[in-house]
Amino acid sequence: MTQTPALSQGRTYLAIPGPSVMPDAVLQAMHRPSPNIYDGALIDMMPDLTRDLRRVARTGHDVAIYIANGHGTWEAALSNVIAPGETVLAPASGRFTHGWAEMAEGIGAKVQLIDFGTSSAWDLDRIADALRADKGQQIKAVLAVHVDTSSSIRNDIPALRKLLNDLDHPALLMADCIASLGCDRFEMDEWGVDVTVTACQKGLMTPAGTGFVFFNDKAQAKRAAMPRVSRYWDWQPRANPDLFYQYFDGTAPTHHLYGLRAALDLIHAEGIEQVWARHERLATAIWAACETWAEGGALHLNVADRARRSHAVTALRLTGGRGTALRAFTEHQLGLTLGIGLGMEDYDSCFRLGHMGHVNGQMVMAMLGGMETAMTALDIPRGKGALEAAAAVLAA
Numbered sequence: 569m570t571q572t573p574a575l576s577q578g579r580t581y582l583a584i585p586g587p588s589v590m591p592d593a594v595l596q597a598m599h600r601p602s603p604n605i606y607d608g609a610l611i612d613m614m615p616d617l618t619r620d621l622r623r624v625a626r627t628g629h630d631v632a633i634y635i636a637n638g639h640g641t642w643e644a645a646l647s648n649v650i651a652p653g654e655t656v657l658a659p660a661s662g663r664f665t666h667g668w669a670e671m672a673e674g675i676g677a678k679v680q681l682i683d684f685g686t687s688s689a690w691d692l693d694r695i696a697d698a699l700r701a702d703k704g705q706q707i708k709a710v711l712a713v714h715v716d717t718s719s720s721i722r723n724d725i726p727a728l729r730k731l732l733n734d735l736d737h738p739a740l741l742m743a744d745c746i747a748s749l750g751c752d753r754f755e756m757d758e759w760g761v762d763v764t765v766t767a768c769q770k771g772l773m774t775p776a777g778t779g780f781v782f783f784n785d786k787a788q789a790k791r792a793a794m795p796r797v798s799r800y801w802d803w804q805p806r807a808n809p810d811l812f813y814q815y816f817d818g819t820a821p822t823h824h825l826y827g828l829r830a831a832l833d834l835i836h837a838e839g840i841e842q843v844w845a846r847h848e849r850l851a852t853a854i855w856a857a858c859e860t861w862a863e864g865g866a867l868h869l870n871v872a873d874r875a876r877r878s879h880a881v882t883a884l885r886l887t888g889g890r891g892t893a894l895r896a897f898t899e900h901q902l903g904l905t906l907g908i909g910l911g912m913e914d915y916d917s918c919f920r921l922g923h924m925g926h927v928n929g930q931m932v933m934a935m936l937g938g939m940e941t942a943m944t945a946l947d948i949p950r951g952k953g954a955l956e957a958a959a960a961v962l963a964a
């Protein structure tokens with residue numbers, strides 16, 4: 569008897585919400601011998617590299633680069649502005665705010681957490697209540713996760729800034745745009761963000777391992793008033809190095825820097841506004857397909873309100889714990905890897921689509937086609953015409 573063949577040979581597609589697909593230009597830029605770290609091209613490229621990083625974050629302020637993932641930049645940012653015993657406010661729309669809050673507790677901060685669950689964006693009235701109740705202005709920072717990758721909620725950072733201004737509350741606005749930088753519109757200076765943390769393996773399309781903390785003058789004033797800051801996390805020498813090694817407090821992440829250079833070139837050649845527009849269009853096509861499938865009653869989008877959905881990741885549920893089965897099918901039969909459900913109680917039902925960074929229309933249609941195939945194989949009831957709905961968005 570002939571066995572049903574697995575169809576997973578060929579170029580596979582990692583469609584998880586980070587690390588994201590790396591462009592060939594990034595891979596090729598890294599394929600080289602170790603450079604001299606004391607003199608020459610690597611050192612010469614740093615001023616333009618930091619300038620171009622700031623352009624992506626839309627800030628004229630300083631940036632410190634760390635050999636660290638997102639967790640590292642969380643701790644780096646906190647260590648520069650929050651002293652033990654100080655309070656931070658953490659409005660949570662998913663697992664990642666909890667993670668940042670735990671990091672704050674780890675450095676001795678008091679955390680006031682407002683939990684909005686895993687399917688709702690911030691309720692600004694509740695945040696306002698917490699800030700109003702803070703009569704002595706004990707809250708020194710608000711930990712604001714722009715896009716929570718676990719829930720795919722995109723929170724309204726400008727509205728939070730307005731709230732802080734309206735209440736005349738001096739807390740620093742600290743934004744995590746690890747999932748949104750280079751995908752969703754993010755404007756550090758225009759939105760009045762004081763500290764931005766991000767990492768390189770999502771919209772910045774490079775291998776995990778470098779992270780960035782951008783900070784403005786208000787944040788720097790708080791840093792200057794700190795009794796002490798951990799030597800390694802201190803952002804001051806990194807942002808204003810007299811010597812090359814001070815950027816990294818030691819040996820530079822040499823190949824990451826070459827990869828990052830290539831990624832920034834791609835972003836700026838396309839234009840950041842165009843990068844955001846591409847992500848929005850691709851996300852809208854994905855939603856059109858998912859909303860059509862959802863008519864069958866088995867598939868659900870985690871975030872109901874389109875205005876609060878990320879353009880870089882979409883969290884979904886398949887009733888009856890069939891998300892895990894769907895992922896297994898797409899990965900083992902088709903060569904398409906989808907993201908696990910993260911921080912959700914119904915782990916086996918939840919899964920996520922990553923559509924961040926180096927993605928285009930044909931990749932999104934392939935991902936949706938893979939899902940359609942898996943749902944056919946698993947006999948999952950669904951609305952008809954999902955791929956047509958997505959195609960209509962891309963064709964428009």
Ligand SMILES: Cc1ncc(COP(=O)(O)O)c(C=O)c1O
Pocket residue numbers: 585586637638639640664713715716717718744745746747767776
């Ligand atoms: C929004 C957000 N914050 C923080 C992190 C943590 O980053 P890392 O896994 O690089 O430590 C992630 C990772 O997915 C994330 O999506």
